[in-house]
Amino acid sequence: MRRSRFAAYVSSLLLAIGVTLTGAATTQAAESAAEGGYVALGDSYSSGLGAGSYLSSSGDCKRSTKSYAYLWAAANSPSTFDFTACSGARTDDVLANQLGPVNAATTLVSITIGGNDAGFMDVMVTCVLQSDSACLSRVNTARAYVDSTLPGKLDNVYAAIRAKAPSAHVVVLGYPRLYRLGAVCLGLSETKRKAINDAADHLDTAIAKRVADHGFTFGDVRPAFTGHEICSGSAWLHSVNLANISESYHPNAGGQSGGYVPVLSANA
Template identity: 35%
Template sequence: MSRFLRTTRSAVLAVVAAIAVVGAVAPASAAPPRAPSGPPARVVYDALGDSFASGYGVPPYSACGRSQGAYPVRLDGRQRVRLDDFVACAGATTTSLVAGGQLAALDADTDLVTLTIGGNDVGWSTAVVACLGGTDAQCSAALAVVTARITDELPARLDSVYGAVAAAAPDAHVVVAGYPRLFSPEHGAYLAASVDELRALNAAADTLATVVSAASDRSGFRYVDVRKRFDGHGANAPDPWILGPTDPAAFHPTADGYAAYAAAVTSALGPCRRS
């Protein structure tokens, strides 16, 4: 398989860290019920997760790479949703989400939780770097390791963190937003990665989606698949919604990408009601 653009390898390697994703019927004689007074109750919403939940990729940032372009911020005000605590943090894993205190945002008053987590647990960035800047053998080896972590280690980790979320917000509707595919192989090779290697990277993303969706189902959470919304908008597409390797937030969504996330989650929510 031919290789090209070897000089990009250093640029790709430089951004590894940046890569580092919801009566009884009254008798007929009874007076009609009164309409409630005042505005309808708001849905109390808390947002947890990693860099794909914090909006990393759309500066400026506050603590933990949080952006006003993030999908939780874009959800604020839609369908009576009020963003109460926005604690998603770039770099978070299933372990650090708990140890880092994100669960403190949740309580019995929380009506809605969104969560994107798991990508950092499996070393996803190592596969991206190996395939875009390394040899065929390095790409294959890195993909094998990442895929094994997704299938063998991640399910138990997700079960654990999802259980902690459910315990901390027992009455909340929890929505898990997944991760997009990063590339559009239909637009050809990209950097040092062949079309087949881009397809292999996307296949690993599909495996990740399957595992996260299954864990969400086991916990009774709603899984939101964003992959179709990103179709044709990978990092190598003419209209990319994924940032390329020269951006400090390489391989994270653009503003358009986070808008797609917000649209997907809003569509999944339907009309929101307090628990």
């Protein structure tokens, strides 16, 4: 009996130490990332479209004070914070318009990019307005682009980031699955929802491969969003938002703070 109690005590002690060390490591990593400059690049999932509270100075880029980038910077106080992510951005837009603040003093870069190149919104419009077969055809076209053309586009962006910030830690965040499957849900058919989710997985897999080849870090947000997809009853993503149609199929404030921020924090 005493041995059993002693073993339980040791087990609890080791668990507490492990939790403490894990927390300390996470805090230390965040402090290290915050010692230099942080630059947040990317598309609408990085700008925070869908989260509201947009910076008036950002115009159509819709940069939000509730975006993961803004929230992380507020919590960690990097020496400088430059927020150039822009709604609608593609890889070429990042190269042309977003890399200005990235330099040798940059210690952390975050980015989501690739969804618009693959035709994300056109896929959603097709799947919402047209038949199952039309949706599947458009998804397959997007998947083919991801296989044939997107890798080279991503390589161009990642190489440019590394050239401008040789010592920066680069965290490339992925995209969530949009729908919970197997749930009673008005709107898209199960066939369409599954095809869209599978396409998100396909895109994330392609991005993760290029990220690994460049020595960057991939932040997979799919586990964090599990249970918070559209049709889940606790969604962190907008469905069709008639009040602001551009916010449709983007993370809301909860998706940014509960989905993206922890993944960036864990990988920064």
